[in-house]
Amino acid sequence: MKTCLVVDDSKVIRKVARHILETLDFTVEEAGDGQEAMTACLSEVPDVILLDWNMPVMSGIEFLRELGHTTLPRRPKVVFCTTENDTAHIRAAIDAGADEYVMKPFDRDTLESKLQLVGVA
């Protein structure tokens, strides 16, 4: 089974994402901010990370840059997952190393298509 780390400071969003991901046969881990996500990655690298932008302690973009400087056994795919849909934000996410980008709210089909695009579904 593939693993997905859902990183979001909203418990509700984590729950929704977890539900969708479980119907897509993923094992799901959760983190409430970038720092927690980094800790999770260091203990076990997931196949894919669903990453929120705005979070306390460490934002999604900070996490992504941090991830770029961290040596892990392998690099997880990263799908940015945010309410910002302007080109500046998208560009910044891609530049920081995001593989895909999905705007909230999303449905199952959308998430599945994004996971297919990064090659984990």
Add this chain to the structure above:
Amino acid sequence: MEMTPIAISALAGLLERRTGQQLNANRRWTIETALKPLLRDLGLETLDGLVIRLNGDDRSPLADKIVDAMLNHETFFFRDLAAFDHFATEGLGLIHAARAERRRLRVWSAGCSTGQEAYSLSMAIAQQTRFQGWDLGIFATDVSGEAIARARSGLFTQFEVQRGLPITTLMRQFDPDGEQWRVKANVRAPITFLQHNLLSPPPPGRFDAILCRNVLLYFSLERRKAVLARLREAIAPDGVLMLGAGETVLGLGDCFTADPQVRGVYRPA
């Protein structure tokens, strides 16, 4: 909202006469949801009221609206990605070899809905250096005038561009336009959108490739055969046809056969 079987039969009959599409027992009940916005716009309470307003006129602007609302326009960019990619590379590869001299490619997206399939084709072909400098024409048709108007606009919502389109492709091939995204002129350029009914004679010319995906499934067996015969008229003798995932020509007459070499490609028999 009250529904009477008579009103539903009348509306299903209209859809069938106009498009050949059949509403099976399950889909009959979705009529209510599909027509709700239209009823609201018209200030009507019931489907009976709508049928009375329609007054038996199959060709009125109101009839157009009703038909549009009842059609399933579900589509997305690069639908069935693996099969689509395979067709765009291997299927069109057969045409590339056969047209190397003339360097001309004509594709028909038959039942194109709001245009995602045609735009995906345009992007997939532009990406292949072997087609650079070729005379490319993509003909995209649908029976629904509303769908064609939207396709022509090249404007897509956030929701629509999220389904199937890689983010880097979105950034490269689209420009933000308010809350929406507009496809760039170079992607739009080779495509001609036209309202057309697949049950009527095909557009003129012979197409090297035809995509008719997720359209046949709503037709009766007889209509499917009739549509395939139309596609047979429209395709070049060495052309390639692609159907939707799970669709086949098996049991639908002898107009097309599966290509023995390339999976998912049908050839005129």
